[in-house]
Amino acid sequence: MDREKILVILASRLDRAAAGLAERWAPHGARLMTPGDLSREGWRDQIPAFKIARSTAVVGGQEVRFDEIEGVLVRLPWVTEHELDRVARADRSYVASEISSYLLSWLSRLHCPVLNRPSAMSLSGPAWRSEQWIFNAAKLGIQVKTVRRSSAAKDKPDALNEPIEVVTVVGDRTFGQVSAQDAQHALKLAQHARVNLMSASFSNSVLVNANCWPSLESDEVSTAVLAYLSHRPPMPSSSGAVSS
Amino acid sequence: MIILLGVPTDDPLLAVLKCLRRMDAKFVLVDQTEMPNTEVEIEAGSEVSGALHYGGETIDLGSVTATFLRPYDFRQLPEIRDAGEGSQVWGHAATVSDILYSWTELTSTLVVNRPSDMASNNSKPYQASLIKAAGFSVPETLITTDPVAARVFWQTHGEIVYKSISGVRSIVKRLTKEQDERISDVANCPTQFQEYVPGTDYRVHVVGSKVFSCEIVSKADDYRYAYMHGYGVEILRREVPSEVSERCVSLATRCGLALAGIDLRLRPDGSWCCFEVNPSPAFTYYQQATGDRIDEAVAGLLASHR
Numbered sequence: 001m002d003r004e005k006i007l008v009i010l011a012s013r014l015d016r017a018a019a020g021l022a023e024r025w026a027p028h029g030a031r032l033m034t035p036g037d038l039s040r041e042g043w044r045d046q047i048p049a050f051k052i053a054r055s056t057a058v059v060g061g062q063e064v065r066f067d068e069i070e071g072v073l074v075r076l077p078w079v080t081e082h083e084l085d086r087v088a089r090a091d092r093s094y095v096a097s098e099i100s101s102y103l104l105s106w107l108s109r110l111h112c113p114v115l116n117r118p119s120a121m122s123l124s125g126p127a128w129r130s131e132q133w134i135f136n137a138a139k140l141g142i143q144v145k146t147v148r149r150s151s152a153a154k155d156k157p158d159a160l161n162e163p164i165e166v167v168t169v170v171g172d173r174t175f176g177q178v179s180a181q182d183a184q185h186a187l188k189l190a191q192h193a194r195v196n197l198m199s200a201s202f203s204n205s206v207l208v209n210a211n212c213w214p215s216l217e218s219d220e221v222s223t224a225v226l227a228y229l230s231h232r233p234p235m236p237s238s239s240g241a242v243s244s
Numbered sequence: 245m246i247i248l249l250g251v252p253t254d255d256p257l258l259a260v261l262k263c264l265r266r267m268d269a270k271f272v273l274v275d276q277t278e279m280p281n282t283e284v285e286i287e288a289g290s291e292v293s294g295a296l297h298y299g300g301e302t303i304d305l306g307s308v309t310a311t312f313l314r315p316y317d318f319r320q321l322p323e324i325r326d327a328g329e330g331s332q333v334w335g336h337a338a339t340v341s342d343i344l345y346s347w348t349e350l351t352s353t354l355v356v357n358r359p360s361d362m363a364s365n366n367s368k369p370y371q372a373s374l375i376k377a378a379g380f381s382v383p384e385t386l387i388t389t390d391p392v393a394a395r396v397f398w399q400t401h402g403e404i405v406y407k408s409i410s411g412v413r414s415i416v417k418r419l420t421k422e423q424d425e426r427i428s429d430v431a432n433c434p435t436q437f438q439e440y441v442p443g444t445d446y447r448v449h450v451v452g453s454k455v456f457s458c459e460i461v462s463k464a465d466d467y468r469y470a471y472m473h474g475y476g477v478e479i480l481r482r483e484v485p486s487e488v489s490e491r492c493v494s495l496a497t498r499c500g501l502a503l504a505g506i507d508l509r510l511r512p513d514g515s516w517c518c519f520e521v522n523p524s525p526a527f528t529y530y531q532q533a534t535g536d537r538i539d540e541a542v543a544g545l546l547a548s549h550r
Contacts, residue, residue: 099434105367
């Protein structure tokens, strides 16, 4: 018998935006998974004899089979002990490390779409610092604003006086009030970083920063994320989407 | 200029330092305990540049040809731990570390090893998938929060071990009947169980394309902690078959590691099982017994990059 497919939103228990998204997407099978779900009975994962139909996770307190999961949206970079109030205080730090390390393995092995796939440094994407985004973008021929960082307290980062435009990349689509060139550059950078969910900030077509944590408040962006995770064909973009 | 980053009491760091000194190579030891008195800055655009202000001198990061990282968690260093989380000293050490690590990720010079490449060792099951992709077999593993599943796995394999998933408290222990009651604790934390693999332990160190191997004889489940259980450890210089050493070099390369300590077990049937790739191995422990000069190989690798 076919069982209902589940979209997992992995987020902090304190992430109200993620909880709101899970509520909005509930008709599409979305459920919130918090780090606390990893300290509940029900996880069974055998490696390397990875039998996806027999492996189970706990999502929102309920047990689900891995093959019922249609997609995962990751909204936290790592699990901290502050997420685990059900665990004895003395063990929280250790349990947080264990959960983070397990999630890294789990997210990298799932067969379904994951936004973003983890790296050894983060549960979502490569965890690049600003310097790494800028340097990698420059190598791709994208015009960048040089980033400087110093440990000396007197050296403060340069303030930006120009307006900033933000492009959000979801798969091969881009969103934001930017030029077609900026959108193409953002897409190129996302592909180079091997991420499918990314935000890039431009000032007069010069890249000033990028990260893997775009805001999902816009309906267009969140609809594109939903389509990506559930393998649904993308809807035509309305105003604001510069490419698709 | 070669940078050695770590603490001066660290044996592998000291051993490499002495070799570099004998080779008359130009190097600087950046002592992590001096973080409160260290400054660093970097600039990244189409090029990367920067400077390290350490010990009264300024080192142009553009003049650095190779870096050997043996970093300690700065939060554990007494100078910083005692200052307390949130203190100016703590914040400064965090910033210096972060900027230095950022530079090691960006520089095209040799880094032994980059933090992003070392990080795979922080998740044993994640690293197991890299090990398997390199052609080694890995132990059957169950990660679970279900006591019933743990017991079924135990019954299936007869003998099993448990060990942490992360790099924290990473000690291998065999599950015994006395621990049966504690199995219900797995409900609170994903716990990793593995089939017990019988056989002989080998440690293979890879330094670039060079391989140093030894056999470890011990009755302990985890020879690194044998003394805690009253067991001894004997380390014997032993070659591994060429196809195994080639696979070890290939595995280290796949993991992006110029230096790696690979834990293998030779099963009674002659097959090889790989448990782990250590990206920051304490190779001096092994070379003291075997007479191999892993330190010279590391120093030679660092000095060969200009």
